[in-house]
Amino acid sequence: MDDLQAQFDATIAADQRIEPRDWMPEGYRRTLIRQIAQHAHSEIIGMQPEGNWILRAPTLRRKAILLAKVQDEAGHGLYLYSAAETLGADRAELTELLLAGKQKYSSIFNYPTLSYADVGVIGWLVDGAAICNQVPLCRCSYGPYARAMIRICKEESFHQRQGYELLMAMMQGTDEQRAMVQESVNRWWWPSLMMFGPPDSDSPNTQQSMAWKIKRHSNDELRQRFVDMTVPQAEALGVTLPDPDLRWNPERGHYDFGEIDWSEFKAVLAGAGPCNAQRLAHRRRAHENGAWVREAAAAYAEKHARKQEVAA
Numbered sequence: 001m002d003d004l005q006a007q008f009d010a011t012i013a014a015d016q017r018i019e020p021r022d023w024m025p026e027g028y029r030r031t032l033i034r035q036i037a038q039h040a041h042s043e044i045i046g047m048q049p050e051g052n053w054i055l056r057a058p059t060l061r062r063k064a065i066l067l068a069k070v071q072d073e074a075g076h077g078l079y080l081y082s083a084a085e086t087l088g089a090d091r092a093e094l095t096e097l098l099l100a101g102k103q104k105y106s107s108i109f110n111y112p113t114l115s116y117a118d119v120g121v122i123g124w125l126v127d128g129a130a131i132c133n134q135v136p137l138c139r140c141s142y143g144p145y146a147r148a149m150i151r152i153c154k155e156e157s158f159h160q161r162q163g164y165e166l167l168m169a170m171m172q173g174t175d176e177q178r179a180m181v182q183e184s185v186n187r188w189w190w191p192s193l194m195m196f197g198p199p200d201s202d203s204p205n206t207q208q209s210m211a212w213k214i215k216r217h218s219n220d221e222l223r224q225r226f227v228d229m230t231v232p233q234a235e236a237l238g239v240t241l242p243d244p245d246l247r248w249n250p251e252r253g254h255y256d257f258g259e260i261d262w263s264e265f266k267a268v269l270a271g272a273g274p275c276n277a278q279r280l281a282h283r284r285r286a287h288e289n290g291a292w293v294r295e296a297a298a299a300y301a302e303k304h305a306r307k308q309e310v311a312a
């Protein structure tokens with residue numbers, strides 16, 4: 001046992017990957033299943049806010065882009081559930097835990113998409129935050145998660161650009177369109193900062209996850225990186241970020257920003273966000289409506305296996 005632990009520690013120290021068949025501490029396995037499952041659930045629940053606009057996209061081009069993006073999110077969910085399965089988790093059980101409210105998904109998807117500008121702002125801010133958080137996960141110590149993240153991040157970059165391009169087009173449009181973008185930015189800015197999780201001083205998992213090289217940076221470090229990256233983009237777009245305390249700090253070499261309302265974050269995590277109940281109810285309905293597909297796939301697999309047996 002000591003040998004196995006020593007080998008695990010040496011692999012982490014050498015920045016090499018832990019693979020599914022390698023021995024790993026139970027806590028490492030549990031932490032990864034928790035994070036990867038939460039990540040997968042976020043991708044799947046994350047299809048809902050934007051999915052709300054597919055039927056109302058203003059042009060065929062915009063509809064095709066949005067359909068492709070939402071479809072990518074389904075794909076990300078599937079890669080991530082597969083990564084969790086390499087740790088011995090069962091996808092059906094993870095789904096049950098989500099539906100029972102026992103596993104989390106990102107707080108951001110509990111906010112409503114009230115205008116079409118939200119499609120652009122989600123791409124710009126939400127996918128922008130996701131990229132900041134997820135690019136370092138490509139160097140996560142667990143091989144299957146790190147490899148899934150490479151493809152996911154490539155697609156997230158496309159998502160972020162499509163959002164920014166949509167906002168650019170709207171900002172070059174009418175006063176009404178510009179006002180719609182600003183109103184949307186006002187609603188999404190603070191929840192986007194909350195995506196990075198609680199402050200480091202209040203994050204129970206960060207220290208151990210960083211020691212295991214699952215997380216490469218703390219929540220606050222990544223949040224700061226996102227703010228620094230986004231302020232110049234807001235200036236280029238011509239929108240105002242809704243924070244009177246936001247200003248460049250030459251001593252720190254970073255933007256200072258105002259206090260996040262952590263009571264709102266906690267309320268959303270506790271299930272009291274504007275759309276928590278709606279998101280879970282919709283996911284439950286979709287799961288029930290898909291029961292026949294799962295049954296048909298299982299029946300086909302069984303039939304196929306029986307045929308193979310007879311042929312052998």
Ligand code: BYC
Pocket residue numbers: 034035038039040042043046047073104105106107108126127130133134194195196197198202203204205206209215219269
């Ligand atoms: N929302 O100790 P901490 C996307 C939970 S999908 C909800 O800092 P950790 C996209 C945390 O789980 C974006 N819960 O935790 C999709 C923990 O709870 P438990 C999703 C949150 O894990 C569609 C507790 O608070 N991205 O990009 O070290 C369309 C204490 O936190 C949140 C990922 O999942 C939150 N915001 O760090 C568009 C990335 N924050 O489980 C875009 C992978 C924290 O102990 N995940 N909690 O009860 C991570 O990087 C990390 O899990 C986090 C949190 C940074 C999120």
